Amino acid sequence: MPELPEVETTRRGLSPHVVGARVDTATVRDRRMRWPVEPGLEQRLRGQTVRQLDRRAKYLLFDFDKGQLMIHLGMSGSLRLVESHAEIGKHDHFDLSLDNGLIMRFRDPRRFGSIHWLPIHGEHSLLAKLGPEPLSDELSAGYLFERSRGRSVAIKNFIMDNHVVVGVGNIYATEALFRAGISPKKAAGKVGLARYQRLEQAIRAVLSEAIQQGGTTLRDFVGGTGDAGYFSLSLQAYGREGEPCERCGTDMKGLRLGQRATVYCPKCQR
DNA sequence: ACTGGCACCTGGGCGC
DNA sequence: TGCGCCCAGGTGCCAG
Numbered sequence: 671m672p673e674l675p676e677v678e679t680t681r682r683g684l685s686p687h688v689v690g691a692r693v694d695t696a697t698v699r700d701r702r703m704r705w706p707v708e709p710g711l712e713q714r715l716r717g718q719t720v721r722q723l724d725r726r727a728k729y730l731l732f733d734f735d736k737g738q739l740m741i742h743l744g745m746s747g748s749l750r751l752v753e754s755h756a757e758i759g760k761h762d763h764f765d766l767s768l769d770n771g772l773i774m775r776f777r778d779p780r781r782f783g784s785i786h787w788l789p790i791h792g793e794h795s796l797l798a799k800l801g802p803e804p805l806s807d808e809l810s811a812g813y814l815f816e817r818s819r820g821r822s823v824a825i826k827n828f829i830m831d832n833h834v835v836v837g838v839g840n841i842y843a844t845e846a847l848f849r850a851g852i853s854p855k856k857a858a859g860k861v862g863l864a865r866y867q868r869l870e871q872a873i874r875a876v877l878s879e880a881i882q883q884g885g886t887t888l889r890d891f892v893g894g895t896g897d898a899g900y901f902s903l904s905l906q907a908y909g910r911e912g913e914p915c916e917r918c919g920t921d922m923k924g925l926r927l928g929q930r931a932t933v934y935c936p937k938c939q940r
Numbered sequence: 941a942c943t944g945g946c947a948c949c950t951g952g953g954c955g956c
Numbered sequence: 957t958g959c960g961c962c963c964a965g966g967t968g969c970c971a972g
Contacts, residue, residue, distance in 0.1 A: 704966090728967095744965095744966060745949090783966090830967095839966070841965060908965095928944075929944090945970085945971095948966105955960095956959090
């Protein structure tokens with residue numbers, strides 16, 4: 671489920687309930703995540719108070735006095751808040767039982783997600799080489815233009831590369847390229863500055879619209895599914911192979927780029 | 941340094 | 957109903 675808007679929505683939904691709460695117990699039911707969950711994590715967390723909940727790329731960072739808990743939701747992960755009597759599901763791998771009576775429960779059927787303890791805030795090899803946040807001032811058309819010079823990789827793969835810019839997943843890369851009128855298979859190095867300006871705007875617009883939509887689900891965050899799924903943001907390209915382009919009526923075309931399904935309009939996107 | 945391809949894992953939907 | 961196949965929103969790592 672999680673692309674960046676879903677992760678950000680999760681952060682905003684959890685934040686008011688977990689910040690300021692103390693961990694009574696942490697429970698790991700299955701340590702086999704993308705990387706094995708460190709032995710002793712439970713002891714490190716016990717008795718500590720959540721000071722803040724941040725996000726970097728698609729990582730959620732729970733600040734404690736002695737370090738940070740870093741969680742990635744992978745492809746199928748979700749975090750929700752449940753009451754203590756809630757039934758434990760087959761894929762509920764991790765619990766943080768809080769002193770306010772709530773349990774923050776991590777569910778991840780595919781186990782592509784991860785849980786790490788960072789003794790020093792922000793210091794982890796997984797965070798070290800990440801590109802700028804897409805909704806920050808650090809992302810600019812000029813930056814994308816400069817970074818892409820000499821690159822033959824398809825523009826879609828380029829903007830999905832975490833080292834270039836974080837948080838642009840398959841759905842939103844597809845949508846942003848449609849809005850910007852750029853073919854997903856175009857070599858990144860052959861896209862000019864003016865088109866990167868359109869692309870940068872499109873990335874910002876698509877992500878912030880999706881986050882706004884996500885805001886409407888926050889009310890039910892406690893005890894809800896914690897799974898926002900796709901936002902009702904109307905997708906103009908993703909999943910619309912064979913359907914008429916909303917702009918020109920041409921059949922939307924599908925292809926695979928970097929082992930990912932891609933859809934685009936062969937007429938509007940060049 | 942860059943590139944494409946593989947890997948991790950489970951569940952859902954489809955055709956037969 | 958059941959089985960096998962393909963697909964899925966992520967991303968680190970590998971060989972070339």
